[in-house]
Amino acid sequence: MLRTIDLRGTRPSVSELLALVPRAAMDVSAAYDIARGLIDDVRRDGSAALLDQADRFDGGRPPSVRVPADELAAAREALSPEVRRAVESTIERVRAASAAQVPVPVVTRLGDGAVVEQRWQPVERVGLYVPGGKLVYPSSVIMNVVPAQIAGVRSIALASPPQAAFGGRIHPTIAGVAALLGIDEVYAMGGAGAIGAFAYGVPDLGLEPVQRVTGPGNVFVAAAKRAVAGVTGIDAEAGPTDILVIADDSADADFVASDLVSQAEHDELAAAVLVTDDAAFADRVQERVAARADATRHAERVRTALTGRQSAVVLVDDLEQAAAFANAFGAEHLEIQVRDADATLARIENAGAIFVGPYSPVSLGDYAAGSNHVLPTGGMARYASGLSAATFLRPQQVVRYDEAALREVAPVIATLSDEEGLPAHGEAVTARFGERP
Known part of the structure; x- marks a missing residue:
């Protein structure tokens, strides 16, 4: 059901990975x-x-x-x-x-x-x-x-x-x-x-x-x-939601399949991606995805999302390459279901929210984890973060110098303002110490 992208035997650069990343056709x-x-x-x-x-x-x-x-x-x-x-x-x-x-x-x-x-x-x-x-x-x-x-x-x-x-x-x-x-x-x-x-x-x-x-x-x-x-x-x-799961053969194929289907039910353009270093495991997930897609309430929507260009199984040589692909993808939701989850987590830089282990599905974050589910989509996690209290806050710097402290840095200000051709900046400081034109 999910198309396959086989990266085994290759080491794509970041720009090459970005070109390979499956995306929904949304402009x-x-x-x-x-x-x-x-x-x-x-x-x-x-x-x-x-x-x-x-x-x-x-x-x-x-x-x-x-x-x-x-x-x-x-x-x-x-x-x-x-x-x-x-x-x-x-x-x-x-x-x-x-x-x-x-x-x-x-x-x-x-x-x-x-x-x-x-x-x-x-x-x-x-x-x-x-x-x-x-x-x-x-x-x-x-x-x-x-x-x-x-x-x-x-x-x-x-x-x-x-x-x-x-x-x-x-x-x-x-x-x-x-x-x-x-x-x-x-x-x-x-x-x-x-x-x-x-x-x-x-x-x-x-x-x-x-x-x-x-x-x-x-x-x-x-x-x-x-x-x-x-x-x-x-x-x-x-934009449309997305999920990327990094999994090895220690993961439960049905758990992974259920998580891929859960996000696919949002929208026909939803992206569901599995990245694994085990082709046999990928086949097991494909079987379970097909079964779950047929059985779920929104089966038609799910099948459209899973067979779309934005969804795929990505085969890699190892989990280091899996993490590199995930960083290029910039998933809204990233799941890690591998033996040494902390080692893979340490390699992850770009993700909206990260769900570690078999009992931390994305659905948990959608509702009851306590984390926020308003997250960057479409690869924006490469440079943006999810909604948080900080979204509504602006950092402001409040500067308080007394006369002695200003006098101490006055030569620095004068030197730099002269170098930049803005002498009035320096004069705004020296004016406070009795210098007048």
Whole structure:
């Protein structure tokens, strides 16, 4: 079912590996002009454009773009006891793990009266996007909201597309979880228009612009994030999910197959990749993948993803080469299921989140591990990180020098400012010690 890429007997360079990496055929650039147009419509026509886009692309025109407070409260109370317990457990775990992501302020004393303080300041306002479409993602509400709250963000707005099954309202589970987290500014809007609304604001809704937009979405959401990146901060241009599993013959073939299938059920463009140094093990995984793909609820979607160009079995000579391929791939989710997992982990540089051992599946991270599941996709883990409390924080340096400390470094400033042809910089220092033109 999965195509095979055989790297045995070769040692590709980094550039050659990048060319070999399987990727989904998703071009954010191709969607950019459409996304830009939808954003411009929202900037010009406000809520009228959002309602029109809901009719065209989502589940129909919502009764109100902003979800009323009583609807949020009712959705919270309507959560089943089982779902509410699961949500509250996940919130508790994500809060604990997110708290560890907040850097501690540090004061550096460079001499008497010379102090540089490093502090981390939260942005004031954020817009969090929770996708709709094929599935419902209450877990994404948690993964977006909790880190922002832990970081100290004071104003949080949340958007999710209207759903036809609920009369144009957002999914009630999304609304209920948002209310459970204390979020009272929720909008029934989706796609590129929602991202534009967050970035520029919508005056007739009372929706003020945000300083950062986060959350996963489809190609038009990714393109919209690119379009507004110069206006507001973004987390990443999220695309289809991916999983890469490094496994040797000590792994359980059915465990590996179940993990590949679990991510393939997200989307037809989802990528599922096995990298192994054992061809016989790869054959066993292929057998189990086929069986599980046929048996699962979303069998057609899974088969499309697994037979797509973005999914593969990669055969390598050894686990060192497996790690090199994984670093070139830059997986959103990387699983390590080998005898000496720590040795392989030590070779990994690029991954959104890493799951070590047979009992740490990606599904654990999707829901209950405490880690965040909003992660860089499409190879962006080579240069970007997943969503965390730090996403909502900005490092700021606070400088405090007294007169004696400034006098001590004045010659350094004068020398460097003269060398750069900016003498007024040095004069701004000497002016404090009585030198006047």
